[in-house]
Amino acid sequence: MSHNHNHVGDGVSRRKVLECMTWAGTGVLWTLAGGVPRSLGIVGSAQAAEASASALTFLQISDSHVGFDKAANPHALATLEEAIGKIKTLPAKPSFMIHTGDITHLSKASEFDDAERIISQSRLDVHYVPGEHDFIDEDIKLYRERYGRGTKGAGWYSFDANGVHFIGLVNVVDLKAGGLGNLGAEQLAWLADDLTGRSNSQPIVVFAHIPLWSVYPTWGWGTDDGARALDLLKSFGSVTVLNGHIHQVMQKVEGNVTFHTARSTAFLQPAPGTAPSPGPMKVADDKLRSLLGTASIIFKPGKERLAIIDTPLQG
């Protein structure tokens, strides 16, 4: 249960930041106040109860890989269940949850069923986007049957909550040889249309499976046309991009955009370039649930925006 906090341009908000930076072992609780999302508290933390009545809180879980049973975690369903168990005990119920993909490992019907059985125990609305592991059944239909209702194309959509505009994107379809994640022209045109006429002061949260920013292209950790989506968002004052796929926390702030990746509930993947491949990483059994711990917070002088990188706690 250790934290390492790295502060860049450490400033007046440090105390406030520290109050807001603790992290969920298996889910991330977000709050939006003044359009700046902040990680709010560990699951089960009393801090969650302090969220102001007007604030919107929501959870992000990712990469549950239901069906995965290899050495890196033979019990991926059990760790998902633990994550949901902690969510159920939150003192303040979040408004909803987003799942940023790789619900299943092999897109089997039984895996989708198991995932649904566990996740529904949270009694939260869940907004899904697919990961590449959710589209590998023979007919590529199981994800869409379950979660595609009311979505466009391969499953993208948007919705509003408490004045925040949420956009779920799909960047795991029609991938090109030698390339990275892909949004495609049709989805980008839809996004442009979706943003047309929207006030630039409206906070935007974009979520998708593969990082929209170039985390590590050598391992495919980025999206070829992610920059085109970000171009469409550049006039907005507050943009937060939430991704999964890389099974570790990463965050950066660029202008008005905060990028963040969530951890997996199933297994760890190595830090970029630290292993021969991005494959599942075996860690000591007693470390699996903590998955190590560094956290950093970036405070940019002159900006309200806080960038938070944090690491789950044991348990």
Add this chain to the structure above:
Amino acid sequence: MMSLNLRTSAVRLAAAAALAMQMSAAHCEEASVTIDNFTFEPAQLTVKVGTTVTWTNRDDIPHTVVSAGQFRSKALDTDDKYSFTFTSAGDYKYFCSLHPHMVGLIKVE
């Protein structure tokens, strides 16, 4: 009736023999590619026309073997295999449609 049955059997036997010969011929021309650490190994392979190439996934993550307009495997879980027989010469670029940075090439001569 009996002679008809015999004749049918004879035809079946001949067909089976032909199939067996074909299979043994193909057997002489086999090659393999291993998928390990998100890499096709060897990344480039040169084979003769008629060769069957078998890919085996050794990773803990599923991969696919896809060559646009040519061949496409289903998702291969750990230790799953996929085979394709190359019947005409040419360069066959392929990739993993799940992890598209994984690319390979089969040169068929």
